[in-house]
Amino acid sequence: MQADDTDRRLLRHLQADPAQPVAELARRANMTEATASRRLERLRKRGILKGTQAIIDWRALGWEVEVSLRITLDKTDPRAFDGFLAAARLVPEVLEIQTFLGRVDVRLNVIARDMDHYREIYRARILTLPHIADIEALMHVAEIKRGESLPL
Known part of the structure; x- marks a missing residue:
């Protein structure tokens, strides 16, 4: 209904x-x-209204860097997706995880306080995630539009 x-x-x-x-x-x-x-x-x-949430401006709290990581996984291992996703969920700086069909398998949205902090996260937490075959980083420059509501 x-x-x-x-x-x-x-x-x-x-x-x-x-x-x-x-x-x-x-x-x-x-x-x-x-x-x-x-x-x-x-x-x-009916699952149409799933709840309400607080939307926190993490930039106002001192998190200045946002990077979108496009990751291609090693699909020769049938456990690659599950293993990667389970490990990625444990990285506190990963705000969002999306999966795709196509060349790119997963997108991670990562935040950091500054570039030095991002380098630490990237080396210690991202590059150590299992089953990564390829990774591409896109630095977030500006948010032009963010849809927080539906056109009802």
């Missing part, structure tokens, strides 16, 4: 301000608080 127009209206207002109380969310979505609560619970049960 898909979300209807009322659900999408509720989700639009929730995306705009996830911290707002349900009473305010209901008012903005033009429904009663009880209806908003029921609909939110139904959206959670």
